Amino acid sequence: RYKTIAKETAGILKGEYGHTPVPVNAALQARVLEGGAPVTCRPADLLKPELAELEADVRRQAQEKGITLAGNAIDDVLTVALFPQIGLKFLENRNNPAAFEPLPQAEAAQPVAKAEKPAASGIYTVEVEGKAFVVKVSDGGDISQLTAAVPAASSAPVQAAAPAGAGTPVTAPLAGNIWKVIATEGQTVAEGDVLLILEAMKMETEIRAAQAGTVRGIAVKSGDAVSVGDTLMTLA
Numbered sequence: 001r002y003k004t005i006a007k008e009t010a011g012i013l014k015g016e017y018g019h020t021p022v023p024v025n026a027a028l029q030a031r032v033l034e035g036g037a038p039v040t041c042r043p044a045d046l047l048k049p050e051l052a053e054l055e056a057d058v059r060r061q062a063q064e065k066g067i068t069l070a071g072n073a074i075d076d077v078l079t080v081a082l083f084p085q086i087g088l089k090f091l092e093n094r095n096n097p098a099a100f101e102p103l104p105q106a107e108a109a110q111p112v113a114k115a116e117k118p119a120a121s122g123i124y125t126v127e128v129e130g131k132a133f134v135v136k137v138s139d140g141g142d143i144s145q146l147t148a149a150v151p152a153a154s155s156a157p158v159q160a161a162a163p164a165g166a167g168t169p170v171t172a173p174l175a176g177n178i179w180k181v182i183a184t185e186g187q188t189v190a191e192g193d194v195l196l197i198l199e200a201m202k203m204e205t206e207i208r209a210a211q212a213g214t215v216r217g218i219a220v221k222s223g224d225a226v227s228v229g230d231t232l233m234t235l236a
Contacts, residue, residue, distance in 0.1 A: 005032060007197075007204040015039035054081055058088075067091050085177065085223045167216055167236035170207065172226040176200030180222055183215045183233065196220070196232060209235060 005028070011017055013029045015038040029038065039046065055077045062069050062076075069076045069091070080087040093099035123136050179199040183189060189209045198205045213235035220232050 002028060004206060004208060007206070013038075016043050018043055051077070061088065062091070065092055068095070167234040168211065168213070169231045170195060170209070170233050170235060172198065172228055172230045172232055173207070174198070174200050174205070175227045176205075176225070178220045178222055178224045178226065178232075179204055181218060181220065183218070185215060185218055187215045189213065189215060189235070198226070207232065211235060 005013075010032040012020065013024050013032045014036075055073070058077045058080050059069070059073070061067070076091055079090065083090075123134065125132055125134050127133075176198050177200070179197040181196045183193075183195040189195065190212050191209055193209045194206045195209055195215070196207050198207055216234045216236045218233045219230075220226060226232065
């Protein structure tokens with residue numbers, strides 16, 4: 001339990017969101033503080049003024065990418081501040097309908113064709129004491145044929161065994177967007193090292209190495225959307 005602590009949870013333990021209704025777990029707090037002191041003042045008083053710097057950065061990127069900002073530019077600045085990756089993509093494609101899903105169109109109701117009842121073949125497969133038999137029943141209900149059913153050959157393809165030494169895949173524990181890839185190709189990591197940061201529902205989750213190894217085949221980059229179980233990289 002608490003092997004991985006989300007960034008936001010660590011912030012609560014550090015006091016970055018203000019005082020909690022009840023005291024926090026002292027051991028967990030000491031773990032995230034790492035020798036530091038918790039925040040005891042009003043957390044917002046510790047924030048540096050960033051709006052002017054962010055507005056200048058948004059205007060610079062808009063000029064470089066040919067983005068037309070809204071008449072009240074502060075609206076676009078706040079959009080990027082709240083959604084740094086998606087917000088900028090939105091501004092870049094705001095006037096490009098092809099970049100978004102089309103509006104749903106009302107479809108004319110189509111009459112549902114009445115399914116025809118298939119004609120009874122009179123041939124059935126029944127199972128008696130674990131054995132399957134094919135029987136043919138006449139219109140009068142008499143059984144005119146009884147033969148043992150021949151099992152059909154399986155058509156499922158045989159899964160190839162994973163090649164030896166291919167490494168252990170690091171998969172996404174939840175769906176979201178890749179916030180930052182920290183590990184690099186060929187880097188040697190220890191168990192517990194942070195490999196990348198995944199953002200989901202405005203929360204950042206650190207993806208750590210479950211074992212020591214060498215990073216191989218990084219399959220994602222910052223801004224990519226991933227689903228549960230997707231392979232992010234491999235540890236060899």
